[in-house]
Amino acid sequence: MDLKQVADDFKENGLAVVKGFASAEECEAMRDEMRKICADLKADEIHCFETESGRNDYFTQSGDKIRFFFDTDAKASADDLVKTAFTSLNKVGHALHTHPGVFQDLVTAPKTKEVLRAINLKKVCVPQSMYIFKQAKFGSAVPPHQDSTFLHTSPTQTVVGLWLALEDATEDNGCLWFIPGSHKPYKDESKREKLDHAFMNRVPSSDGSVKTEYRLGTSKKYYESCDYTWVPAQVRKGDLVLIHDMVHHKSLPNHSNKSRNIYAWHLFESSEASWDSDNWLQYPEGKTFMEFETQ
Numbered sequence: 321m322d323l324k325q326v327a328d329d330f331k332e333n334g335l336a337v338v339k340g341f342a343s344a345e346e347c348e349a350m351r352d353e354m355r356k357i358c359a360d361l362k363a364d365e366i367h368c369f370e371t372e373s374g375r376n377d378y379f380t381q382s383g384d385k386i387r388f389f390f391d392t393d394a395k396a397s398a399d400d401l402v403k404t405a406f407t408s409l410n411k412v413g414h415a416l417h418t419h420p421g422v423f424q425d426l427v428t429a430p431k432t433k434e435v436l437r438a439i440n441l442k443k444v445c446v447p448q449s450m451y452i453f454k455q456a457k458f459g460s461a462v463p464p465h466q467d468s469t470f471l472h473t474s475p476t477q478t479v480v481g482l483w484l485a486l487e488d489a490t491e492d493n494g495c496l497w498f499i500p501g502s503h504k505p506y507k508d509e510s511k512r513e514k515l516d517h518a519f520m521n522r523v524p525s526s527d528g529s530v531k532t533e534y535r536l537g538t539s540k541k542y543y544e545s546c547d548y549t550w551v552p553a554q555v556r557k558g559d560l561v562l563i564h565d566m567v568h569h570k571s572l573p574n575h576s577n578k579s580r581n582i583y584a585w586h587l588f589e590s591s592e593a594s595w596d597s598d599n600w601l602q603y604p605e606g607k608t609f610m611e612f613e614t615q
């Protein structure tokens with residue numbers, strides 16, 4: 321792993337790839353584990369996931385649970401969805417990493433800590449993880465967004481996404497796309513005027529606290545007027561993608577006959593910031609996140 325190059329790419333582009341991070345066996349072990357989880361699915365767990373209207377209780381209260389979100393285009397009866405979950409689901413989240421096993425092993429692995437150290441993370445909390453399927457033929461798009469819109473911390477924004485390809489991810493089967501450098505203006509507090517284009521802004525209020533202001537409604541206008549170029553991040557099975565919390569990214573629908581399974585988790589530098597209580601995912605009172613030092 322050339323982590324110096326990864327750290328430079330992350331700083332410059334807002335997205336970086338650690339090639340060959342996980343072995344084919346590790347990726348298959350995660351897919352097998354997900355097949356087992358799906359085999360235990362009950363009919364009352366049939367809920368659809370729609371990015372734009374994801375704020376229902378089943379979603380917002382899934383932070384400390386393993387919950388199942390089906391692709392809106394999974395065309396089958398409820399019974400069939402239970403039987404064919406592994407090939408019908410949109411995603412499973414958001415506490416996979418809190419259970420001992422392959423997902424937790426990856427999140428806490430020495431090689432993961434090495435990557436985190438390379439991008440200057442010292443002590444991290446892991447509020448969520450998810451398995452995204454991007455099914456063959458009907459896996460739906462993930463609209464353009466910044467993770468900071470949904471995952472934010474105070475007093476500084478310190479969230480990073482880690483996204484592991486469990487299968488090759490290409491333009492054909494719905495790889496990630498991003499706007500290189502689009503994270504930059506937002507990290508520099510001295511350039512507040514540039515925050516016009518951010519969909520999540522940190523606004524200091526008179527009592528000294530910092531509040532979150534959303535500008536979700538402006539996203540369509542922003543992308544229409546945007547001079548930047550969307551670039552595909554095509555990666556191989558086992559490659560790990562680092563996603564800056566302010567970089568604009570998306571993925572397109574999968575019309576191919578190959579699925580694009582991934583496992584992603586989000587963490588934040590907890591020696592500098594705390595999780596905001598107005599994040600989309602809500603946790604029970606007193607809940608503590610998995611936390612560890614990267615050293």
Ligand SMILES: O=C(O)CCC(=O)C(=O)O
Binds near residue numbers: 481496563570582584
């Ligand atoms: O996997 C995808 O298609 C999108 C994932 C994403 O946007 C994220 O993890 O922030």
